[in-house]
Amino acid sequence: MTLPTILDRCETQGLRLTGPRRVIAQVLEDASDHPDVETIHARAAEQDPSISVATVYRTVKLFEESGILERREFGDGRARYEDAEREHHDHLIDLQTGEVIEFVDPEIEALQEKIAERLGYDLKGHRLELFAVRRK
């Protein structure tokens, strides 16, 4: 069973499948990194130079609100996006180099419930995001 593509999920959500949206969806489908809007726009523009940055902003916001993408803030002032349906993982971010390392740690996963419980905090539908920040 293959996971549904971003485009599939756009259809499921009943989103209008415009030219720009198809291109942006494909760009994100192909991305193995965590592109920011400028990067997404650059890649989309390779397919269709008429796509504007404003549309990229509007589209990633729409996709995020539809649960298709997840927005990440890595501390460098711009938002980055990645497919929300990818298997869960955490991030190690080096603020000096901008390097982002993905990882999954079973013990950390197991700690999520425990921590929430200890704090009396309802984690339902939430996620723990782990950051290792190399400060200056």
Added chain:
Amino acid sequence: MTLPTILDRCETQGLRLTGPRRVIAQVLEDASDHPDVETIHARAAEQDPSISVATVYRTVKLFEESGILERREFGDGRARYEDAEREHHDHLIDLQTGEVIEFVDPEIEALQEKIAERLGYDLKGHRLELFAVRRK
């Protein structure tokens, strides 16, 4: 043994103790939350209305570069600051309400080294920051 105040550390660092810096240092000393620049400025202005926002920005940046403060990005677009000398803790952030819960989990602390090792990533001088994000 009492911990050195922010002002103490400014002196240790050889920073010039100007009026605005004294006030901003005291504001941060008194803060039990994670104030952003606007908030810090509002509190500082109560003591001295002539302090400008630009100075608050310059001062928190200086303090951060001096290791006196730590900058936090909680995903709402503005930076927040807290005393770097406070005992280590992580944060649970609810992006919907802006609520920030501090906590320390010994198991998570113990996992830091392990994770870094597993990734071949040098954590020296770094820190794991934990976020639980309630998305929309």
Added chain:
DNA sequence: CTAAATGCAAAGCATTTGCCTTGAC
């Protein structure tokens, strides 16, 4: 056809910076 989506440019915010004045040491 009709409402939603796009492009473009202007507007918004948070933050930074240039420049001249003020003040700490």
Added chain:
DNA sequence: GTCAAGGCAAATGCTTTGCATTTAG
């Protein structure tokens, strides 16, 4: 007295938005 620090306003960088035009369904 000197050079760093501060105030003010302009500039910057990322993101959003108003409006006229295009387009998916």
